[in-house]
Amino acid sequence: MTATTPELGEPRWHADPEGGPGLRWWDGTQWTSAVMGPAELGPPVQQPLAADTVVYTVPLWIIVFLPLLSTLGLLLIPVGSLASVFAEQSSGRLQTFDPSTMLRNLLNLLVYGTTIALAYADRRTLLRAGYARPFHWAWAFLSTGVYIVGRSIIVQRRIGRGLTPIWVWVGVTMLGVVASVGLLIEALTAIWGLTTGA
Secondary structure (H helix, E strand, O other): OOOOOOOOOOOEEEEOOOOOOOEEEEOOOOEEEEEEOOOOOOOOOOOOOOOOOOOOOHHHHHHHHOHHHHHHHHHOOOHHHHHHHHHHHHHOOOOOOOHHHHHHHHHHHHHHHHHHHHHHHHHHHHHHHOOOOOOOHHHHHOOHHHHHHHHHHHHHHHHOOOOHHHHHHHHHHHHHHHHHHHHHHHHHHHHHHHHHOO
């Protein structure tokens, strides 16, 4: 290959640096042997990846564990606060400002935005490692789960492993569900006490 390596950035097709009539694939670090004639479209088929190719990244693991922050935010809401808000609404009184709910909503928004930024960083890491067309980071706009599942399946198909984040994320999600159910039961008990005067 020619030593010509202009500022090419992410993997994509470029004019063949050897002067051929087609396009040659730049993998983000070097020119590959994949050449595309004028009638062909799309990126090359995934080239075989080395056994030590990165599968899990730091951004991915942060995405997997970020829902724990939302669970923590949920657990920090005082149960009495939930019961009193319910009592005010059921009696027709004007609802008072609840700072704990506002803080929880801001925390959830922060987790959502951070997940999207980390999905972008994770995808760039996979591109640099040699993955052709890894799962797109924009799927994280739909939900954390969509990105983790899609990304893990694509990586598993390309290198033969990489499904662990799905199972860890399922565990983290189930922990959140259990915490939510526990909080709901506690809140309903407090509301029952307020409505019955017990």
